[in-house]
Amino acid sequence: xQKRYIMAPGPTAAAPEVLLKMAEPIMHxxxxxxxxxxxxxxxxxxxxxxxxxxxxxxxxxxxxxxxxSVVNLLSPGDSAIVVRAGKFGERWAELxxxxxxxPINIDITWGEAVRVEDIEKAINDHPEAKAVFIQxxxxxxxxxxxxxxxxxxxxxxxxxxxxxxxxxxxVYDIETDKWGLDIVVSGSQKAFGLPPGLSMLxxxxxxxxxxxxxxxxxxxxxxxxxxxxxxxxxTAFTSAVSxxxxxxxxxxxxxxxxxxxxxxxxxxxxxxxxAGITAMGLEIFSKVPSESITVVKAPEGINGQDVVxxxxxxxxxxxxxxxxxxKGKIFRISHMGHLDQWDMIVALAxxxxxxxxxxxxxxxGKSIAAAQAYFAAHEE
Amino acid sequence: xQKRYIMAPGPTAAAPEVLLKMAEPIMHxxxxxxxxxxxxxxxxxxxxxxxxxxxxxxxxxxxxxxxxSVVNLLSPGDSAIVVRAGKFGERWAELxxxxxxxPINIDITWGEAVRVEDIEKAINDHPEAKAVFIQxxxxxxxxxxxxxxxxxxxxxxxxxxxxxxxxxxxVYDIETDKWGLDIVVSGSQKAFGLPPGLSMLxxxxxxxxxxxxxxxxxxxxxxxxxxxxxxxxxTAFTSAVSxxxxxxxxxxxxxxxxxxxxxxxxxxxxxxxxAGITAMGLEIFSKVPSESITVVKAPEGINGQDVVxxxxxxxxxxxxxxxxxxKGKIFRISHMGHLDQWDMIVALAxxxxxxxxxxxxxxxGKSIAAAQAYFAAHEE
Numbered sequence: 001x002q003k004r005y006i007m008a009p010g011p012t013a014a015a016p017e018v019l020l021k022m023a024e025p026i027m028h029x030x031x032x033x034x035x036x037x038x039x040x041x042x043x044x045x046x047x048x049x050x051x052x053x054x055x056x057x058x059x060x061x062x063x064x065x066x067x068x069s070v071v072n073l074l075s076p077g078d079s080a081i082v083v084r085a086g087k088f089g090e091r092w093a094e095l096x097x098x099x100x101x102x103p104i105n106i107d108i109t110w111g112e113a114v115r116v117e118d119i120e121k122a123i124n125d126h127p128e129a130k131a132v133f134i135q136x137x138x139x140x141x142x143x144x145x146x147x148x149x150x151x152x153x154x155x156x157x158x159x160x161x162x163x164x165x166x167x168x169x170x171v172y173d174i175e176t177d178k179w180g181l182d183i184v185v186s187g188s189q190k191a192f193g194l195p196p197g198l199s200m201l202x203x204x205x206x207x208x209x210x211x212x213x214x215x216x217x218x219x220x221x222x223x224x225x226x227x228x229x230x231x232x233x234x235t236a237f238t239s240a241v242s243x244x245x246x247x248x249x250x251x252x253x254x255x256x257x258x259x260x261x262x263x264x265x266x267x268x269x270x271x272x273x274x275a276g277i278t279a280m281g282l283e284i285f286s287k288v289p290s291e292s293i294t295v296v297k298a299p300e301g302i303n304g305q306d307v308v309x310x311x312x313x314x315x316x317x318x319x320x321x322x323x324x325x326x327k328g329k330i331f332r333i334s335h336m337g338h339l340d341q342w343d344m345i346v347a348l349a350x351x352x353x354x355x356x357x358x359x360x361x362x363x364x365g366k367s368i369a370a371a372q373a374y375f376a377a378h379e380e
Numbered sequence: 381x382q383k384r385y386i387m388a389p390g391p392t393a394a395a396p397e398v399l400l401k402m403a404e405p406i407m408h409x410x411x412x413x414x415x416x417x418x419x420x421x422x423x424x425x426x427x428x429x430x431x432x433x434x435x436x437x438x439x440x441x442x443x444x445x446x447x448x449s450v451v452n453l454l455s456p457g458d459s460a461i462v463v464r465a466g467k468f469g470e471r472w473a474e475l476x477x478x479x480x481x482x483p484i485n486i487d488i489t490w491g492e493a494v495r496v497e498d499i500e501k502a503i504n505d506h507p508e509a510k511a512v513f514i515q516x517x518x519x520x521x522x523x524x525x526x527x528x529x530x531x532x533x534x535x536x537x538x539x540x541x542x543x544x545x546x547x548x549x550x551v552y553d554i555e556t557d558k559w560g561l562d563i564v565v566s567g568s569q570k571a572f573g574l575p576p577g578l579s580m581l582x583x584x585x586x587x588x589x590x591x592x593x594x595x596x597x598x599x600x601x602x603x604x605x606x607x608x609x610x611x612x613x614x615t616a617f618t619s620a621v622s623x624x625x626x627x628x629x630x631x632x633x634x635x636x637x638x639x640x641x642x643x644x645x646x647x648x649x650x651x652x653x654x655a656g657i658t659a660m661g662l663e664i665f666s667k668v669p670s671e672s673i674t675v676v677k678a679p680e681g682i683n684g685q686d687v688v689x690x691x692x693x694x695x696x697x698x699x700x701x702x703x704x705x706x707k708g709k710i711f712r713i714s715h716m717g718h719l720d721q722w723d724m725i726v727a728l729a730x731x732x733x734x735x736x737x738x739x740x741x742x743x744x745g746k747s748i749a750a751a752q753a754y755f756a757a758h759e760e
Contacts, residue, residue, distance in 0.1 A: 004405050011406045011621060022622075023399035025384050026391045026575055028698045059441045059577045060600065061618040067600045076597075098599040189618060195406055197439045197577045197620035217597070219478040220440065220447045238441040238569060240577035241391060242402075318408045 005317040007347050009139050009167060009293045011189040011196050012337025015250075018194065022246040029239040037248055039233050044251035045200055048169065049184055050259075051176035053202040056226045057247075059240040062166040062187030065199035067095050068221035069162045069183045073131055073207060075215035076100030080131040081122045083114045086140035087323045088164060092133035099216050104129055110141050110326060111295075113288040116149045123159065130210065131160040136168035136184075140323045142286035142295030142332065144168075151179030160210055166190055166199075170254065171266045171292045171336055182207040188243055190292070191266075192250045193337035198243040265380060266291040269335040269344050272374040276348040279370035280355075280362065285330045294333045296351075302358050304331040310354040317350050341375045385697040387727050389519050389547060389673045391569040391576050392717025395630075398574065402626040409619040417628055419613050424631035425580055428549065429564055430639075431556035433582040436606045437627075439620040442546040442567030445579035447475050448601035449542050449563045453511055453587060455595035456480030460511040461502045463494045466520035467703045468544060472513035479596050484509055490521050490706060491675075493668040496529045503539065510590065511540040516548035516564075520703045522666035522675030522712065524548075528559045535560030540590055546570055546579075551646045551672045551716055553639065562587040568623055570672070571646075572630045573717035578623040645760060646671040649715040649724050652754035656728040659750035660735075660742065665710050674713045676731075682738050684711040690734040697730050721755045 006013045027034045038057075045055040058064055070092075074080060078101050082092045085108035096103040104126050106118050114134070123129060132154060136147050147163055154161045160182040165174050169184065170191030176184050181204070188198035203211070203223060211223055219225075225236040254262050270291040274284055277296050285295040298304035304321050305328050311317040322330040333347050348367045356362045386393045407414045418437075425435040438445055450472075454460060458481050462472045465488035476483040484506050486498050494514070503509060512534060516527050527543055534541045540562040545554050549564065550571030556564050561584070568578035583591070583603060591603055599605075605616040634642050650671040654664055657676050665675040678684035684701050685708050691697040702710040713727050728747040736742045 004407075006406055006408060008408050010618065011408060014406050016403075019403035019405075022575075023396075023403040025399075026386055026394050026573075027384075028386060028388050028391060028700075029576065031692065031698060059439070060444065061439045061620070063617045064440065064600045071597075095599050098602075099597045187618075193406075195402075195620065195622035196409065196618040197623060217451075217479045219475050220444045221600075222478075237443045238390065238567075238576040240441070240575065242575035243577060312411065318411060320408075 002316045005343065005346060006337070007334045007339065007343065008318045008320040009190070009332055009334045009336065012193050012334055013339055014193045014195065015338040018246050018249045021249045022242045027241050027245070029241050030234060034239070034241060035233040038235070038239065038244060041244055041248045041251060042230070044248070044255055047255060048251065049174065049176045049202045050178065051202050053176065053204050054227065054230055055200055055202045056223065056230065057235065057239070057244060058199045058221065059197065059237065060199050061196055062185060062199045063091065064221065065185045065187070065201045066091060066164055068223060069185060069201065070095045070101065071099055071216035071218045071221060072214055072223045073160050073162070073183070073210045074101050075213070078102070079104055079126060079129045080133055081106065081119065081126065081129045083108065083134040083145065085112065085114060085143060085145070086110050086135070086138035088135050088138055088140060092164070111143060111285050111287055113143050113145050116146055116153055119150050120153060123157070129159060131162055133162045134164070136163050136165040136174060137290045137292050139167045139293065140326065142290055142293050144288045144290045147174065147181070148179045151181055155180030160207055167292045167336065170262065172263050172290070173259065176202055188247060191336045192247060194243060194246045194250065198240055198247065263291070266335050268375065268378045268380060269339060269341065270294060272341065272371040273333060273335065273344045273348065275374045276367035276371035280352065280367040292334070292336055294335070295330050296333070298329055298331060299355070299360055302355065302360055303328045306358055307331045307351065307354045310357055311350050315350050317347070319347065345371060382696045385723065385726060386717070387714045387719065387723065388698045388700040389570070389712055389714045389716065392573050392714055393719055394573045394575065395718040398626050398629045401629045402622045407621050409621050410614060414619070414621060415613040418615070418619065418624060421624055421628045421631060424628070424635060427635060428631065429554065429556045429582045430558065431582050433556065433584050434607065434610055435580055435582045436603065436610065437615065437619070437624060438579045438601065439577065439617065440579050441576055442565060442579045443471065444601065445565045445567070445581045446471065446544055448603060449565060449581065450475045450481065451479055451596035451598045451601060452594055452603045453540050453542070453563070453590045454481050455593070458482070459484055459506060459509045460513055461486065461499065461506065461509045463488065463514040463525065465492065465494060465523060465525070466490050466515070466518035468515050468518055468520060472544070491523060491665050491667055493523050493525050496526055496533055499530050500533060503537070509539060511542055513542045514544070516543050516545040516554060517670045517672050519547045519673065520706065522670055522673050524668045524670045527554065527561070531559030531561055540587055547672045547716065550634065550642065552643050552670070556582055568627060571716045572627060574623060574626045574630065578620055578627060643671070646715050648755065648758045648760060649719065649721065650674060652721065652751040653713060653715065653724045653728065655754045656747035656751035660732065660747040672714070672716055674715070675710050676713070678709055678711060679735070679740055682735065682740055683708045686738055687711045687731065687734045690737055691730050695730050697727065699727065725751060
């Protein structure tokens with residue numbers, strides 16, 4: 001029974017209290033008791049998303065809700081602007097292509113954020129584009145895009161703004177209504193610290209007007225069906241009852257804390273970790289780093305995958321390496337899920353030890369001292 | 381803390397041991413430890429499905445895997461034969477229509493089974509049909525279709541045979557390979573007694589040759605992507621790790637029992653319940669009743685929904701009513717999930733009491749006596 005730490009950017013660590021709540025006897029998905037829970041969870045999601053829009057819950061991973069956004073909003077032959085700044089940006093483009101939609105790609109060097117001007121230019125060059133697809137936080141690079149500013153640009157235009165906030169919602173502020181976000185996508189296995197299998201998405205009035213015109217075929221991911229079901233306080237297909245019950249527990253806890261405390265928590269974990277990493281003489285990969293994860297450049301001569309491997313195999317700690325073109329070049333430490341300051345100390349200590357093992361020049365405790373100083377100055 | 385009984389045809393009762401296993405700390409979906417579990421679960425599913433075909437696991441409810449079957453096998457403009465003998469047969473037809481496939485519907489009176497001759501006639505009348513879609517067990521009516529016989533008819537023809545076995549797999553014998561079933565669909569929330577959110581499907585060599593030609597757009601449900609991932613011992617998108625771990629626990633237990641004991645268990649529960657229902661003077665609705673559920677005709681003058689309501693509100697017991705055209709006319713008791721003989725005694729006793737409350741002439745204990753006699757003669 002080795003103690004296990006999960007500090008990967010999803011799935012993330014779950015609170016034992018939540019896991020045990022999910023282990024309670026199974027409830028029927030059409031029972032009045034479950035309907036009540038579901039309705040409350042949807043209300044709490046609206047609070048979290050800062051929206052008056054309906055929030056839908058699907059039994060799928062986050063990619064399912066991404067595909068739902070594409071196939072419900074658009075029709076074959078349509079064009080859409082896609083910000084490709086990492087693996088998940090590429091996924092938007094693939095989802096468009098698969099479904100007969102022409103992606104107009106804005107390609108950004110991995111590790112950098114898109115600029116509002118890039119979007120402005122794209123919509124001017126392509127007035128035919130019906131939607132803009134982006135990540136709030138690109139999990140593969142740890143970069144935050146300027147969602148608020150892009151939202152303000154698009155708000156009054158006849159174009160839908162679709163934000164994959166899978167690794168942003170619950171971590172930092174996403175103001176769905178104020179920023180004019182038409183669809184915001186989320187998933188259970190990131191900030192919520194729940195097992196994977198649940199995705200959520202909010203849908204604006206503007207989005208509904210697109211949805212009514214959409215001609216992409218869809219059944220399991222049909223949002224008009226889900227809307228009908230929502231009005232009857234249920235889901236179109238069998239609800240993933242235990243995951244939704246877990247989600248309800250997390251949201252209750254978050255509501256008690258309030259938005260500010262929740263976002264501050266992630267900020268503190270991220271800043272302290274970055275202070276530690278920098279004190280270790282390492283570099284942060286992300287140009288606009290998020291509060292969701294810390295992405296560290298592997299030092300010269302060290303393969304990032306080896307750091308990940310030592311942590312996993314020798315220390316019982318799961319962090320993540322780089323994906324695709326970043327494989328070997330970075331490693332990623334999550335601040336999402338049921339984690340606290342002591343977990344970040346553990347992560348830093350483990351990275352110190354792994355790098356030493358790999359022959360890198362490390363002074364033990366230096367990164368910890370920097371993190372400690374930050375934590376001490378920002379007690380939650 | 382009212383004691384809760386769930387005897388609906390899904391979600392079904394879960395074993396506390398399995399729920400607690402699922403409550404263990406979350407595992408990363410790309411870790412070697414999870415890969416190993418996933419690979420073992422897939423092997424055990426092949427054992428259960430009686431197949432050498434690969435079995436895929438999707439993070440979706442059963443409907444997701446049904447849609448995956450349609451959009452991976454066929455192309456817009458294709459025709460397919462659909463057996464519509466209840467709500468889930470209708471779902472196959474809707475899935476086809478949604479995706480641009482012409483359903484050739486064989487409409488069967490609800491409560492009856494399709495005959496092999498009906499299929500034979502349909503394929504002769506429609507040589508253009510590329511697939512036959514059916515339920516092994518139609519959950520809305522409690523009826524079993526003659527899958528083995530239809531399989532033998534279609535086996536050597538260039539037509540795919542797709543069986544929704546969501547409420548059949550694990551309950552009674554489904555011989556995927558011997559009967560020539562090209563796709564067999566299953567779901568976590570029926571016989572497995574797991575929370576909803578997971579679907580599984582096996583895919584034959586014949587099916588792959590269709591899949592390679594298919595032109596329906598799909599991303600989240602793309603089986604070619606899943607096949608690539610399977611070869612790397614993972615899933616294309618984030619695996620629903622906790623549900624898969626739960627599935628592994630159930631399958632280990634089932635393998636220890638063996639097929640025969642597992643199927644006998646459900647048969648005994650079903651036969652004893654039906655003996656009890658008949659002794660109560662009530663009628664079984666299904667012409668070819670399954671071992672999955674018992675569907676009871678509401679007696680003259682009694683609304684089936686009232687029986688369901690009394691059980692739920694007064695006794696803490698969830699059974700199911702009728703759907704669509706059967707609403708009010710029937711009620712359904714499950715034999716799937718973590719249930720034993722004593723649960724069936726409870727169900728019968730509760731039905732006796734509910735009917736009495738509704739003014740029906742019931743002799744207390746009579747149904748129990750009949751069930752007891754059956755159980756005593758068939759001890760497991």
